Amino acid sequence: MKVASISSSYIAPVKKPAFKGMFGSPSLSEKFRYGMEALDDNSILVVASNPERADMILKQYSDKITTPILKKYTLKVEEKDLKNREELDCDFAIFKQDKKYFALALGRGMFSSLMVKRPKEEAKRKEHIFGTGNVVELRDGVAIETGEMLWDEKPKLLFNPPYRFNTSAAEKYLQVKTINNVPDFNKRSIASLSTKNAVKDDKIGFTFADVGGLDDVIEQLRKYVVRPVNYPQVFENIRLNKGIMLYGPPRCGKTLLGKALANEVGAKYREYNANEFKSAQVGASESAIREVFAKAAADAPSITFIDEFDSIGKTRDGSSNARFDDPMVNQFLGCMSDLEKSKKPAFIIAATNMVKLIDPALLASGRFGLHLEVPMPNLEGLKQIFKIHSKNQPIQSDVPLETIFQKMFGGKFNGSDVAEMISDAYFNALERLGMFAKMDAKNFGYDDLKSISISFADFEKAIGRILKQKI
Ligand code: ATP
Numbered sequence: 207m208k209v210a211s212i213s214s215s216y217i218a219p220v221k222k223p224a225f226k227g228m229f230g231s232p233s234l235s236e237k238f239r240y241g242m243e244a245l246d247d248n249s250i251l252v253v254a255s256n257p258e259r260a261d262m263i264l265k266q267y268s269d270k271i272t273t274p275i276l277k278k279y280t281l282k283v284e285e286k287d288l289k290n291r292e293e294l295d296c297d298f299a300i301f302k303q304d305k306k307y308f309a310l311a312l313g314r315g316m317f318s319s320l321m322v323k324r325p326k327e328e329a330k331r332k333e334h335i336f337g338t339g340n341v342v343e344l345r346d347g348v349a350i351e352t353g354e355m356l357w358d359e360k361p362k363l364l365f366n367p368p369y370r371f372n373t374s375a376a377e378k379y380l381q382v383k384t385i386n387n388v389p390d391f392n393k394r395s396i397a398s399l400s401t402k403n404a405v406k407d408d409k410i411g412f413t414f415a416d417v418g419g420l421d422d423v424i425e426q427l428r429k430y431v432v433r434p435v436n437y438p439q440v441f442e443n444i445r446l447n448k449g450i451m452l453y454g455p456p457r458c459g460k461t462l463l464g465k466a467l468a469n470e471v472g473a474k475y476r477e478y479n480a481n482e483f484k485s486a487q488v489g490a491s492e493s494a495i496r497e498v499f500a501k502a503a504a505d506a507p508s509i510t511f512i513d514e515f516d517s518i519g520k521t522r523d524g525s526s527n528a529r530f531d532d533p534m535v536n537q538f539l540g541c542m543s544d545l546e547k548s549k550k551p552a553f554i555i556a557a558t559n560m561v562k563l564i565d566p567a568l569l570a571s572g573r574f575g576l577h578l579e580v581p582m583p584n585l586e587g588l589k590q591i592f593k594i595h596s597k598n599q600p601i602q603s604d605v606p607l608e609t610i611f612q613k614m615f616g617g618k619f620n621g622s623d624v625a626e627m628i629s630d631a632y633f634n635a636l637e638r639l640g641m642f643a644k645m646d647a648k649n650f651g652y653d654d655l656k657s658i659s660i661s662f663a664d665f666e667k668a669i670g671r672i673l674k675q676k677i
Pocket residue numbers: 416417418419420455456457458459460461462463513557558559591594620621622623625
C-alpha cells in the first residue's frame with residue numbers, strides 16, 4: 207500500500223535549520239522539519255506556544271480543512287525557544303491537501319496575524335497578512351512570520367520543500383495524537399482531537415433524535431417543558447411542573463433525555479449527583495442545595511439534572527433512610543416551592559433507579575410532581591437505539607439485523623448495552639482485518655480506514671461478551 211511503502215524508506219536529515227529569526231533554538235528547527243516531513247494528506251502539524259488554546263481555535267475553524275485528519279503532530283514552542291518573547295503571537299497549523307501545503311492561522315483576537323511572504327517582499331502589504339481562521343497556501347521559499355505586526359524581528363520559519371513522508375522522527379520528538387476509532391473521520395475528527403471540552407460540548411449537543419424507544423416520555427417532555435419554554439405567553443397563568451422525576455432501570459437513557467431536553471429548548475444544562483450534596487459539616491448540604499437552585503434560576507431557561515436522587519434523605523453511608531425531618535429533604539422541599547412560585551423557566555430533573563426510596567413529600571405535586579418512567583427498551587425500542595448508534599458504522603449489507611435484534615431482546619439489553627455492542631463489534635472488525643497490527647507497525651492509513659466493515663461474526667462476538675458480563 208502507498209502509505210506503508212513510503213513510510214518505510216529512510217530519509218536522510220537535512221542539515222539546514224528551517225526556523226530563522228527569533229526561533230533561535232536549533233532543536234526547535236529540527237522538530238519543525240521532522241513535523242513537515244511527517245505530514246501526509248491526513249495529518250496536521252500544530253506549532254503553538256499554547257497547544258490547548260490552539261486546539262480550541264483549531265476546532266472552531268476545522269471546517270476549513272476538508273480532508274479527514276487522522277493524526278496530529280504538535281510542536282510546542284517554549285519560552286526558551288524564543289529570543290525575546292514569552293509566547294508566539296499567532297499559533298498556526300500546517301496541513302497538506304492535494305500535494306499542496308497550507309497554513310491555518312490560529313491567533314487569538316484581532317491583532318494576532320500570520321504573515322506569509324517571500325523574504326524580500328514588503329512586510330506590511332495586506333496580501334501577506336492573515337488573521338485567525340485564514341488559510342494560506344504555502345509556496346516554495348516563503349517565510350512564515352508570527353509576532354506583533356509592528357515588530358521588526360518576528361519569529362520566522364522558511365518554508366523549503368520538498369519534505370518527504372517519514373513519520374518516525376516526528377513521532378519520537380513531537381507530541382502525537384492518532385485517531386483510530388473515528389468512523390466518521392471528516393472534519394469532526396479534528397474537533398475530537400482537540401480538547402476535553404469538545405467532548406463535553408458534543409454530549410450536550412444531543413437532541414431527542416438521539417434517544418431511541420422513548421417516544422412517550424419525549425412527548426410528555428415536549429408537552430410540559432418544551433412548549434411552555436418556547437411559548438411563554440400561552441402558559442403565563444399556568445403553574446408549570448418545574449420538578450420532574452425520571453425513574454427506571456439503569457442505563458436506559460435518563461441522563462441522555464436530560465441533555466437532549468436542554469438542547470431542544472436551548473437551555474443551560476447542569477448535572478449533579480445527589481451524593482455530592484452530602485456533607486459532614488452542619489448546614490453545608492443545605493447551602494449546596496440552595497446554590498444549585500440559585501444557579502438554575504439565574505441561568506433560566508435551564509435544566510438541572512440530579513442523578514441518584516434516592517440518596518437524598520439517606521444516611522451518609524447509605525445504610526438506612528432517615529426520612530423524617532431530614533434537613534436535605536426539607537431544603538429541597540423549600541427550594542422547590544420557591545422555584546414553583548417564580549416565573550423563571552428553570553426545571554429540575556431528578557433521576558433514580560429506586561423511586562420507592564424517595565420521600566413521598568418530594569414526589570407530591572408542586573415538588574417533583576411529574577413522574578415519568580424510563581423503562582427497559584422493548585424490541586421496537588432496541589431497533590431504534592441500534593439505528594441511532596449505528597448511523598455512521600460500516601456494517602456489511604448481508605448482516606441479518608433481525609437476528610441481532612432478537613438476540614439483544616433475549617439478552618435483556620439496555621440502551622447502553624446496544625451502544626457498547628456496536629462499538630465492540632467495530633473493535634472486533636479491526637482485529638479481524640489485521641488493523642491493530644498495522645497500527646502498531648505505524649502502517650495504518652486512510653485506505654485502511656475506508657476498508658473497515660463490520661460483519662455478523664463481529665456482532666456475535668460482541669453480544670457474547672456483553673451477555674457474559676451481564677451474568
Ligand atoms: P443511570 O441510571 O445508570 O444513571 P441512565 O438511565 O441515566 O443511567 P444514560 O446515562 O442516559 O442512562 O445512558 C447511558 C448511555 O447509553 C447513553 O449515553 C447512550 O449512549 C446509551 N443509551 C441509553 N439509553 C438510550 C436510548 N434510549 N437511546 C439511545 N441511547 C441510549
